[in-house]
Amino acid sequence: MLVHAHPDDESTGTGATMARYANEGATVSLVTCTSGELGEVVADDLAHLRGNPDALGEHRRGEIAEALRELGDIRHHWLGGPGRFRDSGMAGEDTNDAAECFAKADRDDVTRAMVEILRAERPHVVVTYDDTGGYGHPDHIAANHALMYALGPAADPAYLPELGEPWDVPKVYWMTLPRSFVKDVQAAGIEGFEPFTVPDEDITAVLDGRDHHAKKLAALRTYRSQVSLDDGDFFATLVQDPRFAIEHYVLVRGERGPGSGPHNWENDLFAGLD
Numbered sequence: 001m002l003v004h005a006h007p008d009d010e011s012t013g014t015g016a017t018m019a020r021y022a023n024e025g026a027t028v029s030l031v032t033c034t035s036g037e038l039g040e041v042v043a044d045d046l047a048h049l050r051g052n053p054d055a056l057g058e059h060r061r062g063e064i065a066e067a068l069r070e071l072g073d074i075r076h077h078w079l080g081g082p083g084r085f086r087d088s089g090m091a092g093e094d095t096n097d098a099a100e101c102f103a104k105a106d107r108d109d110v111t112r113a114m115v116e117i118l119r120a121e122r123p124h125v126v127v128t129y130d131d132t133g134g135y136g137h138p139d140h141i142a143a144n145h146a147l148m149y150a151l152g153p154a155a156d157p158a159y160l161p162e163l164g165e166p167w168d169v170p171k172v173y174w175m176t177l178p179r180s181f182v183k184d185v186q187a188a189g190i191e192g193f194e195p196f197t198v199p200d201e202d203i204t205a206v207l208d209g210r211d212h213h214a215k216k217l218a219a220l221r222t223y224r225s226q227v228s229l230d231d232g233d234f235f236a237t238l239v240q241d242p243r244f245a246i247e248h249y250v251l252v253r254g255e256r257g258p259g260s261g262p263h264n265w266e267n268d269l270f271a272g273l274d
């Protein structure tokens with residue numbers, strides 16, 4: 001199970017991982033916390049969505065449905081239901097304080113909604129952002145908190161038993177990028193990734209999803225409101241590189257399974273589970 005903040009985050013950060021496990025017949029579920037109502041609309045033929053959060057949210061809900069079909073058989077949940085928690089906007093924007101935004105949502109409401117999904121899906125592995133949200137977006141940080149604060153209650157038989165049988169998630173990973181990745185892409189002229197990386201020795205798992213790079217690209221292409229892969233900017237250049245389908249994780253809960261290479265990286269998130 002993967003927990004992401006906005007439509008398109010799942011494909012950008014973990015699309016190849018999702019495609020690999022869906023291809024292998026594993027049960028892959030996704031929790032998206034907001035519909036991304038405040039995103040910048042990059043496609044001029046979608047200009048009518050600019051300044052119309054409800055319309056953009058509805059449009060992005062359609063985009064993610066199409067994107068997930070490109071990745072494989074993915075079970076999709078909106079945290080609290082579609083539109084329940086709304087996009088908080090980029091860090092520092094006034095919208096970060098809007099009553100209905102995800103970053104300001106009531107902790108009990110968020111935990112209840114996440115526990116309901118955790119107990120329904122009973123995932124052996126859960127993936128989300130690190131506690132910086134990857135790049136500091138309030139909704140990404142809130143998504144990390146939504147999962148991490150729900151792990152205890154989900155496993156507690158005394159917590160809202162009406163939400164289902166308790167479930168203790170065996171393994172949790174946070175997504176990240178190794179510092180070596182930056183050196184690789186800098187050689188290709190792609191700058192700006194350094195702040196979002198960790199030392200290679202801090203990585204615990206690497207999923208080489210290059211066999212699924214095409215699916216990751218196809219999923220990203222469905223997000224026309226947010227992503228243009230043909231404008232030659234650094235992101236468009238990055239995603240075309242097959243190395244973009246190599247996805248890296250740090251284990252933050254559970255036992256590390258067998259690995260390989262100089263840092264003994266796991267190459268399977270289910271490593272060590274029976």
Ligand SMILES: CC(=O)N[C@H]1[C@@H](O[C@@H]2[C@H](O)[C@H](O)[C@@H](O)[C@H](O)[C@H]2O)O[C@H](CO)[C@@H](O)[C@@H]1O
Pocket residue numbers: 006007009036037038039040087088089090137
């Ligand atoms: C990848 C991601 O998390 N995107 C978020 C982010 O989008 C950025 C935002 O629209 C900003 O104004 C742009 O300049 C930047 O290029 C975008 O990546 O924040 C949005 C608002 O919270 C969110 O909807 C989008 O999914």
Ligand SMILES: [Zn+2]
Pocket residue numbers: 005006009137140
């Ligand atoms: Zn996001």
